[in-house]
Amino acid sequence: MVNPIPAAQVSSVKDIAQVEVKPEVKVEIQNLSFFYGRNQVLRNVSLDVPAYQVTAMIGPSGCGKTTLLRCLNRMHDLYPGNRYEGSVRLYPGGTDILGPGMDPIRVRMRFGMVFQKPNPFPKSIYENVAYGLRLQGMNKRRDLDERVEKALRESALWDEVKSRLHQLAHNLSGGQQQRLCIARAIATDPDVVLFDEPTSALDPIATSKIEELIVEMKKRVTVIIVTHNLQQAGRISDRTAFMYLGELIEFGETNRLFTNPAKPQTEDYISGRFG
Template sequence: MGKEKNENVIESSLKRKYKLQAKDVNVFYGDFQAIKEISMDIKANSVTAFIGPSGCGKSTFLRLFNRMNDYVDDFRMEGKIFIDNQNINKKKVNVEQLRKQVGMVFQKPNPFPKSIFENVAYGLKIQGIKDKTFLKERVESTLKQVALWDEVKDNLNKSALALSGGQQQRLCIARTLAVEPSVILMDEPTSALDPLSTAKIEELIHELKHKYTIVIVTHNMQQAGRISDYTAFFYLGEIIEFDKTNKIFTNPEKKQTENYITGRFG
C-alpha cells in the first residue's frame, strides 16, 4: 500500500513537470480535419514556438488550450487537453476561470475603447474587485511588468487607442497579466509591429517565462529561434517535429523541417 502510494506521488510529480498536455487530439471543422492525432507535452516556465505554413493547424491547436475554438461553427474535437493535469474539456470546467488562467494575445492589438487604466483594470473589475488602491497598485505593477509604465504613467486616463501599435500590444499583454494567468498564448503577437516594438515584446516574453508558461505562434523563424526554448513544426495538421529550439535550428531530424526553416518549402 505504502509503495503504491509512493509510486503515485512520484508519477504525479513527474506529470506535473508538464504544464500543458495534449493527448491524441483530432480537430474537425465540419468534414475538414484540421488537427491529426497530436500528442504534446509542454513544460512549465518555458517558451514553446509553433511554426509552420499558413493553414497547417498551429493556431487551431493553440486555441485548444483556452477553448477559443468553442465559438467556431462546426468545430469538433477528439482527444484530451490537460492543464496542470486537469482535463479542460470536462463539462464542469468553468470556461471563464479557464481563460483567466490561460491568457491570450492576438496578432492585432485589440485594446478596448477605454482609457489605459481601464483596459488593464477591466479583467479585475469584472471579477468584482472594487478596491481602488488595489486596482491602482495592480495596474501600476502590471504596466511596469510590460515595460510600459514609464511611457504612460502621466496619461493613464488617455484613450488606449491613442497609443502606438507596439504600445497597444504591450497594453494587451498587461491586460492579460493583470488577472494573473499561469499560461499565456500568443498568436503572432508581433506580426503587425515594427522591429523596435517587436524587440520590446520579445524582451518581455523572455522576462515573463520565469513566471509563466508561454506558447507562441509565429511565422518569423528568427523570432522562434531568439525567444523559444522548444519549437514544434506543424504541417497539414500534424506535428512533423517537436524538439529543443537549439536542435531544430541547427540540426533538425526531419528533412521537411529543414526545408521549411531554411525557406525552401512551405
C-alpha cells in the same frame, strides 16, 4: 578505512547524470484532434508544454498552429460547428480543459491571450488592464491600482503611460498598444499566456521590445507563441514545435531543432525550401 559506496547507488547517480533533466510539464496535449465542421484541422497532436519556458509553434500558413493555440483557451467554442477530440491537461492539478463539464470561461481565466493585431478596448489605458480583474470580481480601487501598475511594469509600459492612465488606449502607438494588450493578459496572473503572432503588425523596434518582454516573462509564467517568423522562434523560444498539414511533425529544444532537425520536412521548412 573508507566505506565503499554501494554499487547500486553509484549506478543510480550515473543514470541521473545521463538522463536529460525533464522540465516540469505545464500543459499536456494528448491526441488532440480538432474539427471545423467536417473538416479535420488538427490530427492527433500530442505535446508537453514545459512550465516557465517559451514554446514556439512554427509551420507554413494553414498548418494548424493558430488552431492549436486557440484550442488551449477554448476560443473555438465561440463559433458553431467546432469539435475537439483528445485531451489537454493543465498542471498542477491535471484537469482536462476539454473535458465534459469544463466551463470554457474558467479555462479562459487561466490562460491569457495576446492577438495578432493590437486590440485594446476603446476605453482608458487603466480600464483596459483592469478589465480582467474586474471580471474576476475585484472592484476595490486600491487593489485595482496596485495590480494595474504591476501589470504595466511587467509589460515595460509603466514609465510611458503612468502620467496618462485615464486617457484612451487608442492614442498609444501600435507597439505600445500591443504591450498594453500583454499587460491586460497578464494582469490576472494567468498560468499560461498564449501569443498568436503578436508582432506581425509591428515594426522591427516594437517587435524587439515585445520579444524582450516575452523572454523576461517566462520567469513568472509559461509562454506559448505562434509565429510565422523563424528567426523570432529561434531568438526567443526554448522549445519549438513544427507543424505541417494539421500534424505535429517535430517537437524539441529550439537549438537542436534548428541545427539538427530529425525529420526531413522540418529541415526543408527551416532551410526555406517551402513555406
